[in-house]
Amino acid sequence: MTTAYVALEGGHVLEGRGRAPGTARGELVFTTAYTGYEESLTDPSYEEQVLTFSYPLIGNYGVREERFESDRVHPRAVLARELTTDVANWLESEGVPAVDHLDTRDVVTDIRDGGAMQCGIAVGEDVTEEDALEQLEACKAMSEHTDxxxxxxxxxxxxxxxxxxxxxxxxxxxxxxxxxxxxxxxxxxxxxxxxxxxxxxxxxxxxxxxxxxxxxxxxxxxxxxxxxxxxxxxxxxxxxxxxxxxxxxxxxxxxxxxxxxxxxxxxxxxxxxxxxxxxxxxxxxxxxxxxxxxxxxxxxxxxxxxxxxxxxxxxxxxxxxxxxxxxxxxxxxxxxxxxxxxxxxxxxxxxxxxxx
Structure with a gap:
């Protein structure tokens, strides 16, 4: 199993299963939608964000290009309780790190209690918690993305x-x-x-x-x-x-x-x-x-x-x-x-x- 770490603002680090490799950083947000994951992932409004799906299984009706809202995936990384292989492979082909086997209920609760927060992601065979923390350290607030x-x-x-x-x-x-x-x-x-x-x-x-x-x-x-x-x-x-x-x-x-x-x-x-x-x-x-x-x-x-x-x-x-x-x-x-x-x-x- 590929290792994955998610470093949250405040220093807490989560460990999950890596589904698509890479490092990323962005504002951690969540969506409550049960369906529409293809539309969400290709929505340009998620640029510079890390998207957490609150619904536990993402990908149960495959990936169809005719549902895309743009020509690429926009979130910098994706978190879920469980991603199907179709979605994981799609995200990997797009170069977007993905992590599952997380308790997304806790993640959503943290965001609801503390607000959208910065985070860092590291996914790969040899990544460490420090890699995710380095991404977090380099993460800018959304208002600082001036262009x-x-x-x-x-x-x-x-x-x-x-x-x-x-x-x-x-x-x-x-x-x-x-x-x-x-x-x-x-x-x-x-x-x-x-x-x-x-x-x-x-x-x-x-x-x-x-x-x-x-x-x-x-x-x-x-x-x-x-x-x-x-x-x-x-x-x-x-x-x-x-x-x-x-x-x-x-x-x-x-x-x-x-x-x-x-x-x-x-x-x-x-x-x-x-x-x-x-x-x-x-x-x-x-x-x-x-x-x-x-x-x-x-x-x-x-x-x-x-x-x-x-x-x-x-x-x-x-x-x-x-x-x-x-x-x-x-x-x-x-x-x-x-x-x-x-x-x-x-x-x-x-x-x-x-x-x-």
Missing amino acids: IGAQVSVDELETYGEDNDGPTVALVDCGVKGSIVDSLCERDAVVHVLPYDATPADVEDADPDVLFVSNGPGDPANYEAAIELVEEYVDDLPVAGICLGQQIVARALGGTTEKMAFGHRGVNQPVMDVETNQVVMTTQNHGYTVADPGPRLEVTQFNVNDDTPEGLDGTDCDVLTRQYHPEANPGPYDTLGFFDDVLEMASRSRTVPADD
């Missing part, structure tokens, strides 16, 4: 749905999930995916009907270019955002954000709509939240568990954002209507050329 967007964003414009004739979306890629782009294209939108550090000139070239800021990893305060884009266009274009995108929009419009103790990660987060008093179940993956939406946004949805903002609408501008993932990959499907609402907002803003 994390560069690790997950496109390098240049990419266009999807070119033959569609619906609204045109300029999507700022801070680590977008593929199913968000698919959800827009399925509704006849033309989607221009722009780099996370896109300029106003890039947006002008796209000539969009709506500016859309995607999900992604890290501290929203570090996405200065995206914040400036929202500031530039909020009174000229409708603006939408998902997850990190909601936080970026809030900061651009005078709001504030803060780091959460251990975040929301899973597919069973209950969200209440203020107007309808209806509760829907949502998929979420974020470690930061909006603390104060600012003077131009109102909270229209909130998390039933902790009252954090889950939906923001503009009071004097066309803005619509969600903290959760309405594309529902993996499920549930309660919130897919968000994309219809965004594209309806975009359609209202379209300029119709006058007849000659």
